[in-house]
Every structure is written in C-alpha cells, then in structure tokens.
Amino acid sequence: MIALPTAPAARAAIDTAIGEATARLRERMARIDPSSAALGQAIERAADGGKRFRPTLVVAAFHTLGGDLDDPAVYSVAAAFELLHTAFVVHDDVIDHDIERRGMPNVGGEFRARGRALGADAAGSALLGDAAGILAGDLLLHEAVRLVASIDAPGETRRDLLDLVEDAVVVSAAGELADVENAVIADDGVAADAILVATANKTAEYSFCAPLVAGSVLAGAPTGARTTLRRVGQRLGLAFQLADDLIGAFGPADVAGRGEGGDLREAKRTPLIALARESDRWPEVSDALAQAHTGPVAVRAAQQALAASGARERLEQLIADTLAEARGLVVDSLLPDPARAMLLDLVEAVRERVP
Structure with a gap:
C-alpha cells in the first residue's frame, strides 16, 4: 500500500479525529436502544485501523502547499475522507454479499450473527445484516459531511x-x-x-x-x-x-x-x-x-x-x-x-x- 511521509504527530492527529467522530456516533446511538448501540459499535470497528491513505493525502497536500499542521480543520477534513472511504467499503460489502473483511466479520456479518442469536432464520439474519450494512454506510456518509460542515473556516x-x-x-x-x-x-x-x-x-x-x-x-x-x-x-x-x-x-x-x-x-x-x-x-x-x-x-x-x-x-x-x-x-x-x-x-x- 502507498505510504506518504508525514510527521508522527500528524498521523496521530488524523487517528484522533477519526476516533472522536466514530466515538460520537457510538455514544449517540447507545442512547437509543440495544440494536442501535450494537450498530454504533460495529461502525467504530469498521473505521478502526487501516492505512489512512486518503486522509494522509489531505494532510500532505495541505502541508506541502503551505498549510499549518497546527490547524485542527485539516484533521477534521482528513477524517471525513476516511469515513467516506469506510462508508463506501461497507456499502460495497452489501452489494457484493460479503460478510467478512480482513478475515473478520464486517458490519453485515456481525448483524447476521446477531439475527441468529435473536432466533431469526437464515433469510431473516441475511436481511438484518444487509440492513445494518446499508444504515452503517449512510451514517458514515452523514458523519463525513458533518465533519466538513463543522470546521472553523x-x-x-x-x-x-x-x-x-x-x-x-x-x-x-x-x-x-x-x-x-x-x-x-x-x-x-x-x-x-x-x-x-x-x-x-x-x-x-x-x-x-x-x-x-x-x-x-x-x-x-x-x-x-x-x-x-x-x-x-x-x-x-x-x-x-x-x-x-x-x-x-x-x-x-x-x-x-x-x-x-x-x-x-x-x-x-x-x-x-x-x-x-x-x-x-x-x-x-x-x-x-x-x-x-x-x-x-x-x-x-x-x-x-x-x-x-x-x-x-x-x-x-x-x-x-x-x-x-x-x-x-x-x-x-x-x-x-x-x-x-x-x-x-x-x-x-x-x-x-x-x-
């Protein structure tokens, strides 16, 4: 995978901005009901880790064109592009009927298992998994837009x-x-x-x-x-x-x-x-x-x-x-x-x- 040189502090700031955004979603959804709470947790896991290539591109272009790396706005925008990527990945998995990513259950896979644990049959569990994947992608898209719309600029x-x-x-x-x-x-x-x-x-x-x-x-x-x-x-x-x-x-x-x-x-x-x-x-x-x-x-x-x-x-x-x-x-x-x-x-x- 592509790796661009960035200061460790910049990478840490990218990770923090992404983590804060997904934690906000998780906490917001935890206040609704157990199913929503589970979806918030699954979204947080889906966005965790990864190579952060797209947000690094935002920061690299910003910095090499004279931007100040102490500006928090750049990390919010960088995080938005990572969440956009995660949203597309989650939706792609629904389209491709995939239930795993990187060897682990994805959002749809987690909710298929949840459906089975709640007594649903195979068709019902698959429907629940697809619904969770679509909704997770939608929520991530919304959060990406919110991050950009909320910057101090x-x-x-x-x-x-x-x-x-x-x-x-x-x-x-x-x-x-x-x-x-x-x-x-x-x-x-x-x-x-x-x-x-x-x-x-x-x-x-x-x-x-x-x-x-x-x-x-x-x-x-x-x-x-x-x-x-x-x-x-x-x-x-x-x-x-x-x-x-x-x-x-x-x-x-x-x-x-x-x-x-x-x-x-x-x-x-x-x-x-x-x-x-x-x-x-x-x-x-x-x-x-x-x-x-x-x-x-x-x-x-x-x-x-x-x-x-x-x-x-x-x-x-x-x-x-x-x-x-x-x-x-x-x-x-x-x-x-x-x-x-x-x-x-x-x-x-x-x-x-x-x-």
Whole structure:
C-alpha cells in the first residue's frame, strides 16, 4: 500500500479525529436502544485501523502547499475522507454479499450473527445484516459531511469542501452502479473503454482527486494549483485501480490480502479481462477463466492464458502511460517544490504496486 511521509504527530492527529467522530456516533446511538448501540459499535470497528491513505493525502497536500499542521480543520477534513472511504467499503460489502473483511466479520456479518442469536432464520439474519450494512454506510456518509460542515473556516472554504465531498459521492456512486451493470449484462456487451471509465470513477475521485484538492483548498492554494492536483489525481486514481486489478489476478496472497488470483476465482469483469476479450486468444482465456474457481491449479492456468493473450502486458503498459502523464503534469506545473516532490513520490509509489 502507498505510504506518504508525514510527521508522527500528524498521523496521530488524523487517528484522533477519526476516533472522536466514530466515538460520537457510538455514544449517540447507545442512547437509543440495544440494536442501535450494537450498530454504533460495529461502525467504530469498521473505521478502526487501516492505512489512512486518503486522509494522509489531505494532510500532505495541505502541508506541502503551505498549510499549518497546527490547524485542527485539516484533521477534521482528513477524517471525513476516511469515513467516506469506510462508508463506501461497507456499502460495497452489501452489494457484493460479503460478510467478512480482513478475515473478520464486517458490519453485515456481525448483524447476521446477531439475527441468529435473536432466533431469526437464515433469510431473516441475511436481511438484518444487509440492513445494518446499508444504515452503517449512510451514517458514515452523514458523519463525513458533518465533519466538513463543522470546521472553523470561512464560508467559501466550507462550500468548496462540501462540493468536493458531493463530487466524490456522486462520481463514486456512478462508478459503482456502472461496475455492477457491467457485471450482469452479456459478456460481449461491455467495451473495454466503458469498464475503464467505471474503474476510474469508482476510485479516482474520492481516493485521489478530492483529498488532494481538499488539502489545497484548506491551504488557500490558487485555482491553478487545484486544477493541477485534480488532473494528476485522476491519472493516479486510474493507475492505482488498474494496479489493484493486476494484484487481484496475479499478486501473491500476502499482497492481495486473500488467496492468489481472487479476482479470477470470482470471475470479476476487470479491465484486464476486457483487454483479454479483445485478443485472438479470448476463447482459450474464457475456457481457463471458467475453471478458475476450482482451485490453485486452475488459477495458474488462467493466469498463464491471460499472459499469453497479451492482456497483462497491455494493462501494464496502460498503467505506465497513465503514470507518465501524471508525472508530466507534475513536472510541468507551477506547484511549489514540496508539493511537486510529494506528487512525484506518489507516482513512484503507485508504480511500485504493480506486481
């Protein structure tokens, strides 16, 4: 995962702001009833830990553009982007029918178990788990907006930041919907370009563009700097997600966070698969992918078929070209040297994720 250099005190301040926000939700919900109290606790667990990549981007952009790290507003905004990320993850789990994350029950998994403990049947427990996941995501989205709306900053700054949050939510929702739609329609009905757009929308806006621009807004950076950060963020976000697709297909288990070839076993329609479909060797790839769910040997066969089709090489080149565009934008920009150095480090960090 990407790690940006930040002062230990800044990381601690990010963690504190996130912890205070989720503790507030937990305490507020504990006053209602036992079920709400359990949901508040589950939300707190869902937001705990993690690499804090998105809030670190907010702070890094803010600091390298001249912001004062003693300003508490930056940590509230940083926390908002982490809660936004957690909300999307919780909702994704509902959409994907997942009941675990990082080897532990997620919000939905916890409430399925709660349903069973209360005497519900399998269908009732599943319904309760899905309801809890949807509501947890909604509450996290609300808390993210509340954090931004409550900062001590000029009204124009708050409005700009709230616009960024809205963009992040709307674009990411569009990307998620397109991703699901692409997954359910006929195999030959989705062009590679459409899958690439959905991939970028799901990740680039809320993971890179909005956090970077948010930091620049808080730092009082000029419009030109914000535009550059958005353009760089779009390319970094796309490259980041494409690298994730390669990791999901080819990355070792310790990097992927699950069994090797997880995307192949789950038959996900990623840009990698879309590129393979355009090759002359698609029939062989398709046959191999159809067997990938059966075990490690079949996964290896699918990996070999994808590599032989040229899809892996094409995706690696697309990542390299996208990162080259990002680097060019940074080098040619009028950003201060510290901001340019931070972004160039980020380009290299994304490049290093390619398996």
